[in-house]
Amino acid sequence: MTSMKPELVSEDATQVEKRDDAAKISNCSSTAGEGDDLSSEDDQIPSGYQAYGTTFDGKRFLVPETIDMFELLFTPKNWGLGEILVALVNAFNTLTMVFSRYIPTWYFIVTFLLWRVSYNVGIGYILRQQSRDFGFDRFLDGLRPEWNALLRKVATTSISRKLEQRGQKGVKFNKEFESWMVFRLISTLILSNDGQTYCILAWKLMQIPAAGDITIGQIFCFVLGTIVCLLSVAAKKDAHDCVGDYAWYWGDFWFRLETNLIFDGIFELFPHPMYTVGYLAYYGLSLITRSHTLLVVSLVAHSLQIFFLAFIEEPHMQKIYGSEEERAKKQFKSGRDELFGLGNFFPYRYADISTAVLLAQMVVTALFFNFGSSFYTLQLFLWRVAHWMGLGTIMYLQSTGQFWTNKFASRGYTRDEAFGEWRKLYNTSIVMNNAAFCAFAIRVVGLPYQDLRHGLLPENLACIVGGMLLIASSVFVVTSVSESLGHDSWYYGDLFLELESQKPNYDGLYRYMDNPGSAFGYLGDYGLALLFKSWPLFWISFCSQVLSFAFVYLVEVPHMQRYYKDVRESAGVPKLVNEQISKIYEVPTIKKLTDGVAMRTVKSWSKLREGVESQNETFAVSAREAQTKFLNKRSEVIKEIRAVAEYLDNHQVAVHARNLSERAQQQLRYLDQEILELAKRAGLLAEHMEVAQQRHKNGIGSVAERVVPDKSQKKTQ
Numbered sequence: 207m208t209s210m211k212p213e214l215v216s217e218d219a220t221q222v223e224k225r226d227d228a229a230k231i232s233n234c235s236s237t238a239g240e241g242d243d244l245s246s247e248d249d250q251i252p253s254g255y256q257a258y259g260t261t262f263d264g265k266r267f268l269v270p271e272t273i274d275m276f277e278l279l280f281t282p283k284n285w286g287l288g289e290i291l292v293a294l295v296n297a298f299n300t301l302t303m304v305f306s307r308y309i310p311t312w313y314f315i316v317t318f319l320l321w322r323v324s325y326n327v328g329i330g331y332i333l334r335q336q337s338r339d340f341g342f343d344r345f346l347d348g349l350r351p352e353w354n355a356l357l358r359k360v361a362t363t364s365i366s367r368k369l370e371q372r373g374q375k376g377v378k379f380n381k382e383f384e385s386w387m388v389f390r391l392i393s394t395l396i397l398s399n400d401g402q403t404y405c406i407l408a409w410k411l412m413q414i415p416a417a418g419d420i421t422i423g424q425i426f427c428f429v430l431g432t433i434v435c436l437l438s439v440a441a442k443k444d445a446h447d448c449v450g451d452y453a454w455y456w457g458d459f460w461f462r463l464e465t466n467l468i469f470d471g472i473f474e475l476f477p478h479p480m481y482t483v484g485y486l487a488y489y490g491l492s493l494i495t496r497s498h499t500l501l502v503v504s505l506v507a508h509s510l511q512i513f514f515l516a517f518i519e520e521p522h523m524q525k526i527y528g529s530e531e532e533r534a535k536k537q538f539k540s541g542r543d544e545l546f547g548l549g550n551f552f553p554y555r556y557a558d559i560s561t562a563v564l565l566a567q568m569v570v571t572a573l574f575f576n577f578g579s580s581f582y583t584l585q586l587f588l589w590r591v592a593h594w595m596g597l598g599t600i601m602y603l604q605s606t607g608q609f610w611t612n613k614f615a616s617r618g619y620t621r622d623e624a625f626g627e628w629r630k631l632y633n634t635s636i637v638m639n640n641a642a643f644c645a646f647a648i649r650v651v652g653l654p655y656q657d658l659r660h661g662l663l664p665e666n667l668a669c670i671v672g673g674m675l676l677i678a679s680s681v682f683v684v685t686s687v688s689e690s691l692g693h694d695s696w697y698y699g700d701l702f703l704e705l706e707s708q709k710p711n712y713d714g715l716y717r718y719m720d721n722p723g724s725a726f727g728y729l730g731d732y733g734l735a736l737l738f739k740s741w742p743l744f745w746i747s748f749c750s751q752v753l754s755f756a757f758v759y760l761v762e763v764p765h766m767q768r769y770y771k772d773v774r775e776s777a778g779v780p781k782l783v784n785e786q787i788s789k790i791y792e793v794p795t796i797k798k799l800t801d802g803v804a805m806r807t808v809k810s811w812s813k814l815r816e817g818v819e820s821q822n823e824t825f826a827v828s829a830r831e832a833q834t835k836f837l838n839k840r841s842e843v844i845k846e847i848r849a850v851a852e853y854l855d856n857h858q859v860a861v862h863a864r865n866l867s868e869r870a871q872q873q874l875r876y877l878d879q880e881i882l883e884l885a886k887r888a889g890l891l892a893e894h895m896e897v898a899q900q901r902h903k904n905g906i907g908s909v910a911e912r913v914v915p916d917k918s919q920k921k922t923q
Contacts, residue, residue, distance in 0.1 A: 254372050256452075258464040259383070262340075267380040269463060270365050272451040278364060278394070286363025288391040295399055303406045314410050315503060318403040324396045326510040330518045332389060336459045337522040343385050343460075361387040386460040393455055404488070404507070411497040424496070431493030438487035445480045448473060456519075458526060477715060481515050498664035505671040509678070516682075544626070545633055546693055557630035564634065565641055572645035579650045586642040586746070593635045594753045598761065604701050605765040611702055625694075625702035632697050643731065643746070651740040669736050676733025683726040686715050701765060721762075724754040
């Protein structure tokens with residue numbers, strides 16, 4: 207299923223003379239096979255034919271309308287021997303599905319993988335040989351004449367019968383067209399059985415729970431898986447309707463169809479939608495069955511399909527149609543093979559050597575030493591901060607005020623030299639950030655698999671294959687973005703160098719989204735997190751992606767708005783959504799409804815505005831009255847506050863006086879007590895003196911009395 211370019215008309219096709227339609231219908235095939243002239247520039251396509259085709263040697267012929275695979279399989283009246291063979295194989299597969307409970311699971315896995323290998327390897331080999339030197343045509347010509355004629359007749363039986371139904375009997379076909387039809391029959395056999403055996407495998411692995419054992423998680427998986435499958439089918443159908451049978455069966459490997467294809471719809475959202483979103487059904491059925499085995503098989507099959515695209519279709523498309531938007535023609539050309547990641551390494555350049563030394567130091571410390579989790583965590587943190595905050599700040603200052611180039615200009619350096627130093631610094635930061643992330647994963651997280659047998663368990667194998675597929679997808683995205691931008695633009699050369707054109711390029715992945723590097727460039731980090739089954743790695747990847755988007759909207763978007771012209775407003779999904787909304791509005795019923803709603807809205811708004819204006823004066827009067835009342839009330843409140851303040855002042859004076867009075871009375875009471883004590887002491891002293899005088903008069907007492915006074919005397923003294 208080739209993703210063809212929009213312009214398919216060959217410029218060097220031989221010009222032909224004009225004939226009437228009757229002559230074209232009767233003689234088109236025989237004459238076209240010989241390369242005779244069939245029509246002029248204003249050719250009319252007869253009934254039963256889709257367009258003119260041109261072989262690679264310049265022969266021009268009418269290409270009959272073909273029948274797509276699904277229509278052909280359900281219209282037995284047009285079947286030939288080849289279609290009967292396809293139907294018999296499909297019937298046998300259906301029989302194995304009926305008796306699947308008696309057949310081991312490995313049989314269905316092997317059957318599907320055989321058809322998948324037949325698709326990606328078998329068909330891939332045929333297409334590769336045909337693209338190189340018309341190998342399939344030469345193979346048919348090398349067969350015995352009777353076998354060659356039989357194969358061509360069997361392959362074109364359905365087309366012949368369809369033309370006979372329109373009254374065209376005995377039509378002969380172009381040699382290249384017949385060769386393509388033989389290949390198409392082989393492809394129909396392989397493609398139909400590839401899809402059928404996968405569905406049978408999913409049926410075999412599905413475990414339907416009992417009614418009482420159904421959980422919320424199972425319901426969620428079933429609903430989500432069903433939605434994903436429907437999206438996949440819709441994407442396949444949209445892609446087939448766009449490219450038709452000719453591109454679906456790789457017809458441009460045999461001849462060029464003179465028609466203009468409009469690549470809209472799904473082709474505006476995703477690159478190669480047949481091989482990307484078209485295979486979402488694999489993961490939808492894995493969700494429905496909740497089977498790790500089916501998920502692993504799906505990941506392997508999808509990986510084979512991506513390799514088929516990269517190594518079979520893409521080289522042929524480059525050969526036939528040329529590289530998209532002439533990628534060799536870039537805005538910036540340095541003329542030198544500078545270090546790009548680890549590519550173009552030159553051991554005699556200082557920047558290359560310094561990057562290699564830093565990387566070797568990190569690899570050695572991660573593989574042969576263990577400095578503890580804190581060391582590797584801090585190492586990763588510092589490199590991420592240096593990249594996003596340090597280099598991000600430099601790029602912001604460069605975009606707004608030419609900070610970097612001015613610093614170098616002050617030392618006599620040119621813009622190119624300043625950009626060269628920036629490029630080396632940025633490349634080193636990217637390499638070391640990725641290395642620090644891997645070192646953190648190895649030393650802090652560690653692989654969760656105990657041994658090879660443990661790693662081959664379905665749930666672990668699904669993580670391994672899924673992680674590797676995400677890493678491969680990240681490599682593809684980064685490679686595609688770098689090819690679209692060019693190496694200089696990859697390092698934000700438009701911030702440093704003079705622009706040759708102020709119109710941005712939107713080729714490659716930029717056709718579908720504005721920032722594919724930020725959106726999908728971190729799939730490798732998420733893949734490593736899945737490979738190591740680590741939530742810390744996942745959150746580090748998530749935070750890094752958030753910082754990447756922050757840089758885009760803080761630095762890149764403002765810079766493009768300042769320096770570029772004709773910057774598109776939307777791409778991919780937003781554009782398609784707007785177009786679909788516009789188409790919905792054009793539907794008569796919807797348009798009538800929206801116009802009515804708009805008219806009622808205008809009338810309601812007018813009434814509301816009139817009502818508001820009529821109430822303005824009343825509202826103003828009410829506002830003034832309320833203001834006057836408020837000011838009066840404010841004056842009253844101020845008076846009351848002052849009265850309360852005066853009362854409080856008086857109350858404080860009274861309280862202070864009362865406190866002084868209480869203190870004075872208390873002191874007087876203390877003085878009265880002291881006076882009474884002194885009086886008592888004075889009275890006792892006088893009494894004692896009288897006793898002493900009386901005794902003196904009567905004579906001195908006995909010695910005992912003088913020596914030992916009684917207790918009362920002691921107490922008195």
